[in-house]
Amino acid sequence: MQPANPYVNISAYKFVTFNDTLEKRSQFRALCEELSLKGTILLSPEGINLFLAGLREQIDTFLTWLRADQRFADLEVKESLSDRQPFTRMLVKLKREIITMKHPLIKPEEGRAPAVAATTLKRWLDQGHDDAGKPVVMVDTRNAFEVDVGTFDNTVDYRIEKFSEFPDVIAAHKDDFEGKTIVTFCTGGIRCEKAAIHMQNVGYDSVYQLEGGILKYFEAVGGAHYTGDCFVFDYRTALNPKLEATQTAQCFACRAVVTPREQLSPYYIPGKSCPHCQKEVRAELQEA
16 A cells, blocks of 8 residues: 655755766766655855755665765655655756855865754753753754745744845854854755854854754754744755645745645635736836
């Protein structure tokens, strides 16, 4: 009997020297097609970043093949399950960076910022301070529309539109965090890994990254100290703290996140428009 949620969705990344991306691209693509996997794999000289979905046996076969390469032998993977394939196609892309920050001197492979495990972070947030007695401040490194779907309570959110804006914004607010411990976080850990290194480079003396990001936090401790869901880049749009798909959607036309309440609007036509589109249209008409 087939399980109710037969599709395994995995996300993973690793910063590691990967200079043969061009040669490896065809191998990745051929294997994923053979295994009927779908999603996106980014290959870069600084490492790998992937989001894939398929049946359990095929996913396990892919990971066994990938980990046979010593560079990825210790690749850690975050999993969730779904009742259908969340991706429509399979892409293997070559990129300059696996997450664009436009700071080439930041090289996580050469040394990470300290990481805090989900269980430790929950304990810090429960008690209101870290183990040294310093207040803990959460800093969201994601884009504004992702934050709007859900984030940690009392988080610092600078409303950035793309990750490459983060370095200048956080450098300009250094004095705001005097005497505090900062924990940077993102969906799966990749953005906050670069963010924490940059913060150390510009003089922050007590900064951590959340190991494995929000998804690992959900997996380990659930939704404690977190309000809302976590945006993900596939048809599910958002996952709740149980790593289940929610009713949140994303507009095909303008790419805005559409909440269940907003989906009741007559302007929400799946695949065509949403209330956010209508606001933009009205604003343009008023300006005209």
